[in-house]
Amino acid sequence: MQTWNKLKEIQPRITDLLMKTLRKDRLAHAYLFEGSKGTGKRVVALHLAKSFFCEQRNDENPCLQCSNCKRIEHGNHPDVHMIEPDGLSIKKQQVEHLQKEFSYRGVESAKKVYIVEHADLMTVGAANSILKFLEEPATETLAILLTEQGSKVLPTIHSRSQHMSFSPLSREKFMDKLVQDGNSSAISSLLASLTTSYDEAAALLEGDWIAQARTVVIQLMEELYTRPTQVLFTLQEKWLPHFKEKSQLSIGLDLILLWLRDLLFTKVGKVDSLSYRDQVDLLQQQVLTSSQDRISQKLSAVLVAKRQLLANVNPQLVMEKLLLNIQEG
Ligand SMILES: [Zn+2]
Numbered sequence: 001m002q003t004w005n006k007l008k009e010i011q012p013r014i015t016d017l018l019m020k021t022l023r024k025d026r027l028a029h030a031y032l033f034e035g036s037k038g039t040g041k042r043v044v045a046l047h048l049a050k051s052f053f054c055e056q057r058n059d060e061n062p063c064l065q066c067s068n069c070k071r072i073e074h075g076n077h078p079d080v081h082m083i084e085p086d087g088l089s090i091k092k093q094q095v096e097h098l099q100k101e102f103s104y105r106g107v108e109s110a111k112k113v114y115i116v117e118h119a120d121l122m123t124v125g126a127a128n129s130i131l132k133f134l135e136e137p138a139t140e141t142l143a144i145l146l147t148e149q150g151s152k153v154l155p156t157i158h159s160r161s162q163h164m165s166f167s168p169l170s171r172e173k174f175m176d177k178l179v180q181d182g183n184s185s186a187i188s189s190l191l192a193s194l195t196t197s198y199d200e201a202a203a204l205l206e207g208d209w210i211a212q213a214r215t216v217v218i219q220l221m222e223e224l225y226t227r228p229t230q231v232l233f234t235l236q237e238k239w240l241p242h243f244k245e246k247s248q249l250s251i252g253l254d255l256i257l258l259w260l261r262d263l264l265f266t267k268v269g270k271v272d273s274l275s276y277r278d279q280v281d282l283l284q285q286q287v288l289t290s291s292q293d294r295i296s297q298k299l300s301a302v303l304v305a306k307r308q309l310l311a312n313v314n315p316q317l318v319m320e321k322l323l324l325n326i327q328e329g
Pocket residue numbers: 053054055056057062063064065066067068069070
């Protein structure tokens with residue numbers, strides 16, 4: 001069950017503000033929640049709806065037991081409306097359709113909540129219809145507009161709603177989320193080091209790409225230290241076929257960078273920060289033969305390789321040179 005205190009862990013500033021506002025009973029009529037995917041806009045909106053409707057609210061906290069709380073939890077509260085784009089936009093008819101639906105069902109109550117996903121896709125007509133609801137004196141309406149791109153939201157919406165900016169998740173929070181979504185902790189910790197964007201992570205997870213990439217990198221890093229004669233073969237047979245595009249190669253180099261950074265973390269005993277968290281044994285072995293200075297030099301070599309790649313130097317040449325450099329001492 002969600003609580004404000006739990007939400008505080010992902011969005012402390014916004015949660016704090018909403019809790020205070022609820023305690024004082026001074027909610028605005030409309031909120032614009034802006035933030036990238038996966039920052040908790042929707043869960044905060046739904047919890048706010050519970051606080052708004054709950055019959056036994058304790059300060060800011062909804063009871064989570066009453067029929068209002070339960071119906072919101074199950075997504076079937078008659079006065080909580082989710083509006084999503086129909087095709088490429090949110091149209092006036094969609095909003096008006098909802099209004100008609102209330103009257104048919106005879107569920108006209110004094111309170112209503114609209115949660116609009118992708119509010120930046122609202123047409124002027126749709127925006128005006130929603131804003132009109134807010135002004136009806138007979139009803140107490142709360143509109144929660146969600147967007148990943150605040151700058152694209154219509155100015156009328158901006159000027160009539162309270163803007164709340166959801167911060168990107170920290171690496172740790174993002175990792176937890178990936179694990180909750182069913183990814184292994186090995187993959188999650190590596191992914192969260194590469195990005196905290198949900199879309200980017202989803203793209204990397206597609207077709208197991210990142211898992212395979214990780215395996216190739218670990219194999220290469222292991223061989224560099226134990227079977228150096230094997231390295232060029234692995235580069236040819238496994239690396240180049242997997243990291244085909246320039247953008248993929250760049251991620252491949254980031255993965256090597258993270259390995260070297262893990263060596264530094266291992267050296268100073270910061271194993272909690274490891275990206276390759278299940279490779280502690282191998283990292284500890286390798287760290288025995290590398291000085292901190294030498295690892296830093298290798299890190300710089302990866303950055304040079306990234307630049308060369310951008311300058312269109314042949315990927316195979318870039319990689320051969322880099323691997324040779326990492327191999328030495
Ligand atoms: Zn309740």
